[in-house]
Amino acid sequence: RDPSTRGILEELRDFVGQFPPDLSRVQAARKISGFLDDVTPRLLQTEVFATKFPETSETTMENLEKFLMIKLYKLLFRHAASDLRQDDHAEARLSSAGASKNDGVEPSSQASPTTATSSSPSSSSSSSSPQPKQLLRSAGQKVLQEFEAAASALRDMNTYLSPRDKLVCLTNASRIMEMSVATDAVVVEEAKTLGVDPSAVVDELLKALLVQAKLQSPFSNLAFVAAFRHPSLVNEEDKRCFRAWANAFKLLTNISILDFSPTFGVAGDVSGPAWLLDEGVTFAYENCENGDSLTLGDVERLLDEYHRMSKVLRALADIPSSS
Numbered sequence: 001r002d003p004s005t006r007g008i009l010e011e012l013r014d015f016v017g018q019f020p021p022d023l024s025r026v027q028a029a030r031k032i033s034g035f036l037d038d039v040t041p042r043l044l045q046t047e048v049f050a051t052k053f054p055e056t057s058e059t060t061m062e063n064l065e066k067f068l069m070i071k072l073y074k075l076l077f078r079h080a081a082s083d084l085r086q087d088d089h090a091e092a093r094l095s096s097a098g099a100s101k102n103d104g105v106e107p108s109s110q111a112s113p114t115t116a117t118s119s120s121p122s123s124s125s126s127s128s129s130p131q132p133k134q135l136l137r138s139a140g141q142k143v144l145q146e147f148e149a150a151a152s153a154l155r156d157m158n159t160y161l162s163p164r165d166k167l168v169c170l171t172n173a174s175r176i177m178e179m180s181v182a183t184d185a186v187v188v189e190e191a192k193t194l195g196v197d198p199s200a201v202v203d204e205l206l207k208a209l210l211v212q213a214k215l216q217s218p219f220s221n222l223a224f225v226a227a228f229r230h231p232s233l234v235n236e237e238d239k240r241c242f243r244a245w246a247n248a249f250k251l252l253t254n255i256s257i258l259d260f261s262p263t264f265g266v267a268g269d270v271s272g273p274a275w276l277l278d279e280g281v282t283f284a285y286e287n288c289e290n291g292d293s294l295t296l297g298d299v300e301r302l303l304d305e306y307h308r309m310s311k312v313l314r315a316l317a318d319i320p321s322s323s
Contacts, residue, residue: 002046002048002062004049005048005049011039015035015068016072019031019072021075021079028227028228029228029262032068032072033226033262034304035063039064040060041057043064044057044060058232058233060229062164062233063234065162065163065229065233069163070162074225075222077220077224078220083220085219086223087220089255090218090249090253094210094211094253097252098211120192143177143180143181143184146177146179146180147208149173149176150174150209151209152213153169154209154210156169157221158217163229166225167238168220170241170245171238174241174244203244203248206245206248207249207251207252210245210248211252218249218253222246223257226257226264230263231262234264239264243258243264246264280315
């Protein structure tokens with residue numbers, strides 16, 4: 001309420017109040033990220049911040065991001081019909097995995113899920129190896145109890161509205177199991193006997209947590225973090241953790257989360273002229289040679305991108321839209 005911040009506060013109100021409701025997730029993320037990049041340094045230069053609140057740029061941007069995302073949550077979370085379909089598909093696949101007990105993902109007193117130390121999770125190839133699953137059966141009752149705590153931490157995602165807080169839930173769930181297995185002497189010793197890096201168990205653990213936690217709207221929760229967490233506000237642990245969860249989710253549901261994330265994406269990164277990206281045209285599939293590698297989520301996004309490209313071409317050619 002200080003006079004020096006009045007103009008910026010008005011900008012924040014206008015940004016929220018006039019936020020377009022029909023943007024794609026990529027467009028909305030770029031718009032919010034650009035606004036944060038612009039307004040944060042100007043807010044820090046105001047008299048009240050310079051004299052009374054000597055906060056860092058990161059802290060200020062954290063607070064601004066949380067403020068904006070809470071205000072825009074109802075508009076941006078599960079905002080498209082395709083999000084509801086993706087959630088329905090993901091929940092069905094996760095439920096099926098739990099019912100069939102495939103991939104050793106259902107915890108029990110005889111097959112306690114576990115994970116590794118804080119080293120980087122293994123690649124998806126470990127999901128087909130029996131050795132990590134053998135390690136799961138070696139875990140003690142303490143690991144099983146902490147697995148339930150990790151599942152509870154994962155379910156907490158639905159109680160928070162900002163991408164930062166949802167990401168913290170994912171990180172907390174991972175840390176609980178990493179610390180648990182790091183102190184489980186039986187798992188560590190059997191890993192040495194089998195010649196297996198304990199970190200290979202992380203993939204099995206994350207899959208088990210996704211199934212056991214029964215997280216509501218799993219696609220929307222993960223996609224929300226992937227799209228709207230500002231790139232400058234994540235560290236290497238955040239990236240490692242989220243990529244591991246996204247990989248486990250794709251193994252279970254065949255839905256990719258990373259492809260359109262400027263913060264966490266490692267493949268299919270958004271690229272192209274800025275003016276086209278602002279129109280929602282990403283060219284993310286320009287190197288796709290056939291449809292065999294497309295997932296369900298890819299088909300949804302490809303159709304959306306086609307419609308947006310058609311709109312751009314019509315505008316350039318000055319052709320009225322058929323809609």
